[in-house]
Amino acid sequence: MARAQPRPRTPSADVTGSLLAAAGELLEAEGQDAITVRAVAGRAGVAPMGVYSRFGGKDGLLEALFVQGFEELHRVINGARGADARERLRLGCLAYRAFAVAHPNRYELMFRQMKELDLSPEALEQAERTFAQLVGRVEDAQVAGVVRPGDPVDIAQQVWNALHGGVTLEGLGVTFSADPERTFARMVETLLTGLASPDAR
Amino acid sequence: MARAQPRPRTPSADVTGSLLAAAGELLEAEGQDAITVRAVAGRAGVAPMGVYSRFGGKDGLLEALFVQGFEELHRVINGARGADARERLRLGCLAYRAFAVAHPNRYELMFRQMKELDLSPEALEQAERTFAQLVGRVEDAQVAGVVRPGDPVDIAQQVWNALHGGVTLEGLGVTFSADPERTFARMVETLLTGLASPDAR
DNA sequence: CATACTTATAGAACATTGTTATATAGGAGG
């Protein structure tokens, strides 16, 4: 009997995972602008509607990539070990850059989305956990006497400012130094040296 | 035939200036995303085509805003005066932040466009002039003996990294410190203190 | 097992954007 042609449907049960994986691949390979609803859905083998039913729209998909990114960043920093507190703080900073260099498009997305879309509390919490990691290493360095006393959050913010600026400018390709990695490492040393002496003000 | 003047007849109004002004107003008021070809042309009272005949497209318009921004940033830093070389470097850093805080959307555009569109050599030169300004203040501080010897470009890059990161994170609203301006000022002090001692490596 | 109901998905449609093509108004030159 001549029935109307049935519409092909995706047998895969893990549509959410397929979409997220497709978006991640597009992001790493071609950058954030390559993430279009149609491109992601096409790569995942589903219709564009899937992005809306599963993630509530493109923004939800980007937020999922944002959270993934901070989870990975947290892992990378956590993997930086050192003999003493100063070294752990220093290597944590270098690990921060290593992540950004290894995943430039992901890093860019993480901080661009921070402004463009209003993130859910859960997503923000993941970012805050990563910052708390830095605060913890600062506190350890204070206890060890290699970083001056004072609000560790304020000091960690100073460090984060410098780290973020360094990887951002390097990612933009607007570094004027010949060896950005070395300049970054020196900047971290400069900060640690400056933080070793009491606040001048 | 060939005319002596390339543009013998000017339109009744300064269309180029009107478009640029309209784009600047939209940028400052509503941010970069508000800059659409139709919105800019409408505000300037001309047809969308004007953006293409005058600026070669939206990218040309954004580049003009980019150049304007670096010109203004250069002026603001240049206006920062101080009693000695260290103070001039310090106040230059604070002036950098003052510009970014006063024109957050403009600042964001300046650094976003640096990646997204390939800028003309003239536009890049304006940005490099602004960086050279910072290098000059570093050199003066080296001569005065308040910044360690070494490649001034490398040291200026360290400083610029920190400045850019500070204003970027503040602009994103992801500062964890209670008083971002104070944290920024302290970060500059930390850097200057660290740069006062010879390179540890 | 068969039927009715719910849910998820495919495909099309809509609004907005940057861009390009086409037609027209308004001087400049002869």
Next chain:
DNA sequence: CCTCCTATATAACAATGTTCTATAAGTATG
């Protein structure tokens, strides 16, 4: 006065995020 050229306005085109609608797949119910 007529013709040509430039600039502008209008319209059309392609891509994108989003919404709408019909229907296939799945689930409960008798």
